[in-house]
Amino acid sequence: MLQPDLEGMTRGELELLQLERLRRTIQRIAENNPRYHKYIGKVHPQDIKSLEDLKHLPFLTKDQLREGYPYGFTCAPRERFLRFHMSSGTTGTPIINFYTRNDINxxxxxxxxxxxxxxxxxxxxxxxxxxxxxxxxxxxxxxxxxxxxxxxxxxxxxxxxxxxxxxxxxxxxxxxxxxxxxxxx
Incomplete structure (x- = not known):
């Protein structure tokens, strides 16, 4: 195992960590991207009580991602991006993913x-x-x-x-x- 403390967690410990990270992600979206927050239904971190609540969060469609091209769904200022990668765009506007140093790490x-x-x-x-x-x-x-x-x-x-x-x-x-x-x- 590369990281025994993470990879050896019990199911309960893992679910608590996932729940904490889900709440932090929703908080980051709420603070940094009103458009994205609107798509997920204006949910707030305190609304997430368990991983079962994931069922209530919508998926973003490819069309919705395209509506935000290129920066519409980012949650960091542009100067923090080190690079981007994108889909081929064979079925329409390419889907772009921007990466910060933390994302790459x-x-x-x-x-x-x-x-x-x-x-x-x-x-x-x-x-x-x-x-x-x-x-x-x-x-x-x-x-x-x-x-x-x-x-x-x-x-x-x-x-x-x-x-x-x-x-x-x-x-x-x-x-x-x-x-x-x-x-x-």
Whole structure:
């Protein structure tokens, strides 16, 4: 386990932590984004008594997210954003996700825990095949591997022959890819 204190929590402890974080998220939305707060029904942190109350919160649709393009659903000032990633926009206006330093750190933490849960350690060599660009595919794998302390082969998408060559020569022990790509290799 990467973080035994978190990963070893009892179900009750985990639910209390989730409830606290849900309330903090709702508070952050209420304080920083009236438009977003309107969409969730003007709910307030004190309205959330248990995780069962999640049922009463609406999902945002893709159309609603598009209505707020580009900054409509952010909860931090623009100067705090380090980067953004976005959907392809093939069905309409792209969906943009902005990331602060804290968001990126959390992303790294989550991915490192995923690796750890799968048995990956700092001794592994991780080959990352999803792209590094506007789509966030490769970045999460990269941040998690970096947080874990593993060696990274950040090759990105395509170049199948080079993928195979580097996999062999650098002795990759972990392959990060979309499900069909390893079959193609």
């Amino acid at each position: 959390q992303w790294a933490e989550v991915m490192a825990r995923c690796y750890s849960a799968a048995g990956v350690t700092h001794r592994d060599v991780i080959q990352i095949t999803p792209s590094f660009g506007l789509f966030n595919g490769g970045f999460g794998f990269h941040y998690g591997a970096e947080k874990l302390g593993a060696m990274i082969i950040p090759i990105g998408a395509g170049r199948s022959m080079l993928q195979l060559q580097l996999m062999k020569e650098l002795e990759a022990t972990v392959l990060c890819a979309i499900a069909s790509y390893p079959l193609r290799l």
